[in-house]
Amino acid sequence: MNKKEYILKVLDALIEYRPLARGLKILVNGNALDDTTIDGLIEIFTKTIEGINEGEIKEKIQRSKDVLEQLKKIEEEQHLRDEKSLNDLDEMINKI
Numbered sequence: 001m002n003k004k005e006y007i008l009k010v011l012d013a014l015i016e017y018r019p020l021a022r023g024l025k026i027l028v029n030g031n032a033l034d035d036t037t038i039d040g041l042i043e044i045f046t047k048t049i050e051g052i053n054e055g056e057i058k059e060k061i062q063r064s065k066d067v068l069e070q071l072k073k074i075e076e077e078q079h080l081r082d083e084k085s086l087n088d089l090d091e092m093i094n095k096i
Contacts, residue, residue, distance in 0.1 A: 004033050006071050007041065010064045017057045018048065035072070042068050 007028050014021035024041070031037070045065035052058040 003038070003071050003075060004028065007033065007038070007068065010067050014060065014064055017060060020044075020048075038068060038072050042072070 008025060011021045011025040011028065015025070024044070028037070028041075042065055045061055045068065049058055049061050049065065052061065
């Protein structure tokens, strides 16, 4: 499952609680995702959490935000591993 599919799954889980999730899902589904988009979604969830008084909904949105933050962290770690692998390959090529 790629990051777009994870985000769409999170938004699906929120649709019955927050109508905005439906619109966000349409936008995410139709666009490529980059770090700026993920950061924007995390910020939207953070602001939404602050404005909600109902415990169950607040908890679900917090968990959704946590998923997005973890997804971003995993992606950043993968990027660092990929970069290291490319550097290793460059070193091997230089030795040829």
